[in-house]
Amino acid sequence: MPMNIDTSKLVVTIPEDLVLTEDERSVLSKGLSFIPQQKYIDEFDAKSDLEQYYRRLRLKSQFHDQDSTVSNRDEFQQLNRKKSNWTPFPGKFASLDLYIQKCRHDIEQLDIKQRVKSRNMSARELSALRTLKNNPNYVIKRADKGGATVVWRKDLYISEGERQLSDRATYQPLPNDPTSKDIDIVKTTIKSLIKNNQLPATANSLINTDGSCANWYMLPKIHKQSNPGRPIVSACNSPTVVISEFIDSILQPIVQKLPTYIKDTNEAVKLFENFQFRSMGGYIFTMDVKSLYTSIPINDGLIALRHYLEKDINQPRMCSVETILRLSELVLTTTAFAFNGSYYRQISGVSMGSKMAPSFACLFMGYLEHNIFEQFERQKPELFKRYIDDCIGATSGSTEDVLDFANNYHPAIEFTYEISSKSVAFLDIQLSIDNLNLTTSVHYKDTDAHTYLNYASSHPPSCKRAIPYSQFLRLRRICSSNEDFKLRTAEMAEFFYQRGYPNDIVDKSLDKIHTVTHEEALIPKVHDVSDRTSLVLTFHPTSKKIAKIVMDNYHILESDPVTKNIFNVHPMISYKRDRNLKDQLVNSKLKSSNHNDVGMTKCNRNRCKTCKHVICTSSIIGPRTINPIESAEFNIVGM
Template sequence: AGKRDNLTKSERDSLKTLSNRTDITIKPVDKGGAIVILSTSEYIREADRQLNDPKFYEPLADDPTVHHTQIVTSVLKDLLDEGRITANEHKLMKPVQPSPGRFYMLPKIHKPGNPGRPIISGRGTVTEPISGYVDSLIKHIPKSLDSYIKDTTHFLREISNLCIPKESYLVTLDVSSLYTNIPHDDGISSLIDMYVLHKQPDTPDGHVVATLARLVLELNTFEFNNKYFRQVSGTTMGTKVAPNYANIFMGKLESQFLFECPVKPLIYKRFIDDIFIVLSHTEEELVDFMDRYNAAHPSIRFTHSYSQTEINFLDINVKIEEGKLATSLYRKPTDRQQYLHYQSDHPHHCKNSIPYSQAHRFKRICSKETDFDSSSQNLKSVLEKQKYPPRIIDDAIRKAKQLNRADLISPRPTKSDTQRTNLYLTYSMNHPNVNNILRRHYNILEQSERLKRAFPSVPGVVHRRSRNLKDTLVNSRINSLPPPNECMFCMHPGCLICKQMQHTNTASSTHSQFSMKIKGHLTCASSNVVYLFECTVCKMQYIGQTRTAFRLRFNNHKSHAINLPTLPLSKQLALSKHSFDKLSVTLLESGFKSNREREQRESYLIYRFNTIKQGINESPGTLASIKMLSDE
């Protein structure tokens, strides 16, 4: 039998057409699971509005990745030489072929004007390894805060036995744009104070953490629409350390404020930037509390809501009933309840577990049986539309209904680490039952003592999900036409290099029949390139390559023409008595994956442009057998 596919050919063709459209941008919303389709021009306009705010961002002339890599490499080497970090830590944090971050937005459809929530993807950036390392050093600190909430279950446990005096107020606060409003100095100061207080054995000192954190905060550069920017305030939402960094900053701020404030909450709990308070005070004192809190730090502001009857916090509706707090499920207006479709290409046990996991969640949140029943019936209606079998839904609800809610919100015992080896596979409906195959043939492994020690039990199978519609249609890059392949001017007024730069999409040899198309959108700011110099008088040519920004390489050549007369280009200019400004330059290609690849390409083009026998180059480059290369 042929391979099964849960999309028809026409559906796949439509998907490809949709993913290639440049006039629209598809994004998940900020909250609720909905999908938004908006015009690319509108998306760019909103991004430009945010990126033009000098309080948070500054534009850059070019990609600073190479320069920032040099900074990080130097700092890490100093820390290693001083004995502040180990060789393994140095290796872990050293950047390898980094790239700039990517700016994208998630539309906030629950707010007027639908602004975008700015996120910067830190994957592959210069500071990604450092951010992950710092996060590993500080992730235990937020758990020590009195206000700390791990999740909904933890919150339910914290409020379950509260006695609420009459006339009390339920209050929720939201920190406005917390991540981007933490000043670097204040954030690092709070981080180090808390790090030293809760320092674990065999970890680096506070100086190391402060140094590394500052690199993450200050080298947070990114690209959007072929332009480069740096975030100058706060931390980017997208770097790994951000949640714990923000959590620690707020923990230090709130502890000092609550200690000094005369209005004391009955309870104060926080989930990163969402705060829940019960105040047994007058409304006037509540307002005074908020005024004081908004004045506690010059860049931190709060929005708040309050009620003497009920309020929503996270995914919970909290009510005051007979001196206790009753809870039920709360769904934000943007919640689309986008559960996995039953016909989607996922393992059956994953799909079959969804009705029970949701009913289990409802049972945990709802303190009254009637609220559980109401939420469960809504769940059944939604899942039936997603083609879930009614029998599976009913069994899940019945099973959850029989659970003891007190057990569900109690702390669960920590699971012991298992030594089982897992086989990781990307799931496909076309795969055989690999679990059965492993169980059936495990006895073969048991016949070898060495393999039996390596696999003391039957290996488990863990499935990664396969590529889905979101992977195909949603991208952190804007959905616009790529820039043309050409060598062009950088457009910066007064750029002396561009006076000698060719604006062209092709390049030709003056001493062979070879010509080529330019590969990449290249300017004097481009790095990781192969380039061509040509004397406009005698038509002699020279091929070179550079890892750094070309403008640096150009200026080096210009300096060498005077100070290093034995170099090939310098020698030719001296012999011909032609000045350096008689040279034109064309950038030929960029985007190489390694230094070796770039050097090999240089050798190939030296041969094709014939710049050794009848040009300026004196060496064929790194490839000894260059003449054996065939045309591309």
């Protein structure tokens, strides 16, 4: 029997006394990754996916005699956001034409509109979902840490946002949307660099001419007092999004060479296991930078970039250090966004949400650490590593001197720290001292809701079956003690039972993981590079029937002496997810509370393919008359 877990951790409200119905709580407790089962497959979407698959087959046959690992496109052309839709004409391979024709015919004969009888949400839950979607007074977000779903009362969310944005050292209010001006600045800068031979002509792909203003939003820090928000800028279509991606491709390899760099939990565990104190009575400590991203002075960050770029000067690049710095400065100084109908520019640091933000922050911290340890004259820690802004250290001597020195080194950077002679938490690791060695176990925050994917979610069964084992494998890597590992796996098994996983799936995963040693779990898995053509379908029970037709007809290609060498392996059937609760309930842009807005409007979601075709209007034009839409009850929203 599963143990009783506090389900109140699954759904958190701000304020605490915000009233939700039982059905609303039931919906939200499923987790934002939960996918409601649709009655019917999206026929247009499925056939569009199939056409993409046929196109991949034709491209593979067209270029099968060319080396696919060699590209004639430089790194700027590879950043081009406008992808080619060119498809080779039929007629080159008769068997391929026959295969595609046969697949299309068989799929047309399929009862693709067959209704799914079983649903994974009750009628009351579906009604509650619609109520939550249409309630303009709620802001629904995933908690910053712990996985809980948070329902934030809109007026309190706006109040917290305005409190943060009132910091004039970080944010500057703007009178209107600056996007068009920022696009012009980007155009002028890139074209000037090309004209002066500082960038090749292909660097025109760095200009995002269809850019839109970013949205600023917050993730609630429910693990902290007063539930402050972590500021995020949704910059996926900002004027500098492509430049930021280009800069990040240059900075990432440098970040990985930093002496304090930690890639992930696995690397941290190996590091801790190989560490040994010089003498008994050692200490371990953690350091965390307060609001790192927004605290970095732009000029100091660029100085750090220059230091590492010049140090890494032998690395082949398509542009000079000065050009990279100019492009970085462009990204940092044109960060603008909207919040609650107002516009702002970030004038300090780098926005969380920018592609280059983690690398920029890491190099700034690396440069800061370099200078601190170079100037600190007393005993240095025997171990000091960092994951972005989370630092971990160990020393046999005193810790106060180095921590105080670090905290007073840079006026803009403030560290919070914890020191212990027994145990501290770092990332998802509980690190403890055992004589001269360090031991590791898993660490959960008090607010961790253990919101693993609900088993009733409309995901491929193979995906759901793999989740328990993957999480047990994570425990096998982290827990250095076998006894601790057994306790933790038993504990985690209960978490999965609570999320609806059948006993046999959990038990099989437990049996399998107990045959794996801690050392074996830490060996990195090598993934084979496959040349298989992929068919990617949105998962739905009917999509499996489509996939079967595609596979059953593949013998046509294998039986042709000409194409059997081109298509010598079966296609890879992959599934993308349908719209989950997050897609339906969470938006970086605030909902309008004005129920009097009428007419045709855009949803303004960054990835919406319909908005560009929508004409915003408050009336419907007929052949002889213009009919105003007089009630919001009949609104049409492009979604």
